[in-house]
Amino acid sequence: MISGSVDLHTHSSASDGSLSPHQLVDVANKIGLQAISITDHDTVEGSVEALDASAPTPLEVLPGVEISADLPSGGMHILGYLISFRDPQLIKLLGQLQEGRRKRNREIVARLIDLGVGVTYEEVLETAKGGQVGRPHFAELLVHKGVVHSFDEAFGKYLGKGRPAYRERFRPRPAEAIQAIRTAGGVAVLAHPYTVERADPYGFEGVVKELHALGLQGLEVYYPDHGPQRTAAYERLAHRYGLVATGGTDFHGRAKSGIHLGVGRGDLRVPYCVVEAIKACRK
Numbered sequence: 001m002i003s004g005s006v007d008l009h010t011h012s013s014a015s016d017g018s019l020s021p022h023q024l025v026d027v028a029n030k031i032g033l034q035a036i037s038i039t040d041h042d043t044v045e046g047s048v049e050a051l052d053a054s055a056p057t058p059l060e061v062l063p064g065v066e067i068s069a070d071l072p073s074g075g076m077h078i079l080g081y082l083i084s085f086r087d088p089q090l091i092k093l094l095g096q097l098q099e100g101r102r103k104r105n106r107e108i109v110a111r112l113i114d115l116g117v118g119v120t121y122e123e124v125l126e127t128a129k130g131g132q133v134g135r136p137h138f139a140e141l142l143v144h145k146g147v148v149h150s151f152d153e154a155f156g157k158y159l160g161k162g163r164p165a166y167r168e169r170f171r172p173r174p175a176e177a178i179q180a181i182r183t184a185g186g187v188a189v190l191a192h193p194y195t196v197e198r199a200d201p202y203g204f205e206g207v208v209k210e211l212h213a214l215g216l217q218g219l220e221v222y223y224p225d226h227g228p229q230r231t232a233a234y235e236r237l238a239h240r241y242g243l244v245a246t247g248g249t250d251f252h253g254r255a256k257s258g259i260h261l262g263v264g265r266g267d268l269r270v271p272y273c274v275v276e277a278i279k280a281c282r283k
């Protein structure tokens with residue numbers, strides 16, 4: 001039991017996680033989490049379902065989403081907490097992102113066929129079981145078909161940026177993503193900042209400064225891949241810009257092996273006061 005902890009970054013089968021929102025709520029209750037947020041890629045469907053599922057249980061579910069945004073050095077992910085699911089601007093942006101994924105997914109299928117890999121769009125949809133299709137579903141299908149042995153090989157050979165089946169998709173400017181989250185009454189947080197730092201170590205702080213000027217309110221400081229040194233550096237960075245330090249595991253179920261709900265690789269703990277800080281941000 002890990003009572004008193006929270007996990008504010010999780011994925012359900014509404015995007016590329018392997019557990020349904022109901023199952024996620026069940027597991028969270030079983031291990032004694034106090035709060036979770038389902039932050040699926042570019043959709044709030046999982047979050048809506050989890051909120052319903054959690055109502056008769058002790059678990060608190062924070063409305064959440066993880067929006068892909070554009071960055072010259074690569075993509076970035078912006079988490080939105082406490083968003084209103086009914087906000088027209090947010091719904092419109094998520095619709096554009098979903099349409100962009102559909103277009104990109106068809107292009108990936110066409111590329112794979114050109115490369116001699118026999119896959120169909122229908123097989124990809126089946127793999128995603130009705131959820132938002134992401135590249136991890138392509139990776140799963142390629143492993144399932146025996147085209148590659150692992151997710152890593154699928155991304156390394158075909159799906160990763162710069163690989164032959166990689167295709168761009170629509171991503172809004174960070175300003176638009178942040179604004180949509182805030183207009184919907186939400187709190188905007190930069191997800192796994194190390195991915196931004198890794199892509200452009202020298203420009204990193206400038207990006208955070210710029211995002212802050214655009215209305216960013218938080219930084220995902222506590223994350224399985226950050227390690228003690230990075231975590232401390234991000235705590236200082238958050239403090240410098242008056243950003244809330246948030247955290248979560250980026251749990252995907254079996255779609256991301258080694259990452260467990262609530263604890264990441266075993267040692268991550270995010271205290272409930274982070275939820276209070278996020279709520280305070282909105283006032």
Ligand code: AMP
Pocket residue numbers: 041068133134135136151152155156160
């Ligand atoms: P998409 O949003 O459909 O473009 O897919 C991006 C997702 O694929 C990310 O959120 C990661 O979970 C996953 N991903 C990206 N690169 C890799 C990689 N090299 N190995 C494994 N998973 C990856």
Ligand code: ZN
Pocket residue numbers: 011015016017041134252
């Ligand atoms: Zn994901």
Ligand code: FE
Pocket residue numbers: 066077191192
């Ligand atoms: Fe992410």
Ligand code: FE
Pocket residue numbers: 009011039066250
């Ligand atoms: Fe994520």
